[in-house]
Amino acid sequence: MNLLDNLLLNTDSYKSSHFLQYPPDASGMFSYFESRGGAFAATVFFGLQIILKDYLSKPITAAQIDAAAEFWRAHGEPFDEAGWRYILAEHGGHPPVTIRAVPEGTRVPGHNALFTVECTDPRVYWIISHLETLLVRVWYPITVATQSWEIKRLIREYLIATSDDPEGQLPFKLHDFGARGVSSGESAAIGGCAHLVNFRGTDTVSGILAAREYYGEPMAGFSIPAAEHSTITAWGREDEAAAYRNMLRHFAQPGALLSVVSDSYDVFNAVENLWGGALREEVVQSGATLVIRPDSGDPVAVVGKVAEILDRRFGSSVNGKGYKVLRQVRILQGDGVNAHSITAILERLQALGFAADNIAFGMGGALLQRLDRDTLKFALKCSAIRRGTAWLPVSKDPVTDPGKRSKAGRLSLFRSETTGEYATLPLVDGQPPGPEWRDAMETVWERGRLLRDWSFAEVRARAGRFV
Structure with a gap:
């Protein structure tokens, strides 16, 4: 017993x-x-x-x-x-x-x-x-559902101001990265499920399973293939481009999304000279959407600079509200994410002329544990x-x-x-x-x-x- x-x-x-x-x-x-x-x-x-x-x-x-x-x-x-x-x-x-x-x-x-x-x-x-x-x-x-709802409201305001499709964009703008940052598997399940009340993006598998077990939802959340630092650094610094090319070879199909952490060494060099240089044509020809993930530094400054480099290298279109939408590339900020940093990042992007379409956020301990x-x-x-x-x-x-x-x-x-x-x-x-x-x-x-x-x-x- x-x-x-x-x-x-x-x-x-x-x-x-x-x-x-x-x-x-x-x-x-x-x-x-x-x-x-x-x-x-x-x-x-x-x-x-x-x-x-x-x-x-x-x-x-x-x-x-x-x-x-x-x-x-x-x-x-x-x-x-x-x-x-x-x-x-x-x-x-x-x-x-x-x-x-x-x-x-x-x-x-x-x-x-x-x-x-x-x-x-x-x-x-x-x-x-x-x-x-x-x-x-x-x-x-x-508390998790409430905080998640409040952040959804916040992101929605920026989407309404800068996006042609705010309601379509919104469900995948805050991704749950919290499974490893909570006190137990039960917390991951309950908290992850609570977040899914508001959003559809998650890497917390147990939260999806809780929604199925307790609320009868067959598939409450979704994810995409994504790199971590080990899958990049395992290739060695000299083969950083080869690590990225390997991601494209396996996952870059027409209409697909893939996320690649790009700050293992120098995120600005990676965006400017690797993704935006040596690998640019492969990204464009793949028909996929490449999601660049910075994972260190000042989130506001780094995201702003990465967006400007991506715009210069891949180009953008201007939507009906007068804001730029990057072509075939997006940004995922998953480090230092909370309601305050999300607000500051979205303010910076809007000031630079970018729509909120261009970014999504990954939130871990602050989403499921820091409460x-x-x-x-x-x-x-x-x-x-x-x-x-x-x-x-x-x-x-x-x-x-x-x-x-x-x-x-x-x-x-x-x-x-x-x-x-x-x-x-x-x-x-x-x-x-x-x-x-x-x-x-x-x-x-x-x-x-x-x-x-x-x-x-x-x-x-x-x-x-x-x-």
């Missing part, structure tokens, strides 16, 4: 003692999950379905309860063994919780509930607290306790940090039928607070059953709205 797959142990240590800490007449619990602000004004909700399918779809077993009882005893924490055996006997091993959430891919302003969790079984109402650790981990795919739960200040908080038969609103309101003030009551996210604005409001007898408001949440999980199985196409369609 793998103890890491045991739901009873998939929590924080102190959670195991919480069943003894609530009021003795407590009989139900209600909690909500929100972003309390942070780096972006709104969040793209994504990834809860992965957690539900991976962790809550499998019923607990008697063997897992036995193993957990032994673990908690040795660990020094109390354990409601009888409560878990009750879940096994009365609920078929599934925690008796109801989860309501906004549809995945929905973009919701911060400080609003994204999902709620409720348990009304008096015997095990505390299960909400136990599941908090697991459920809060949805912060990760939400945490506080990037968007996520928290799951109890907002109502049932005492006997009555629901009572509860909240925290620390005098030392008003930003951590939580909401009270049994809540849902609503959208105004007149303004379209979102608001998190208390339910009134389980119903919307008034005729103006439409409930924006749906019941996605109930007592071991997944009630809404979102497809990746549905998620992408929601996230693709820029209004």
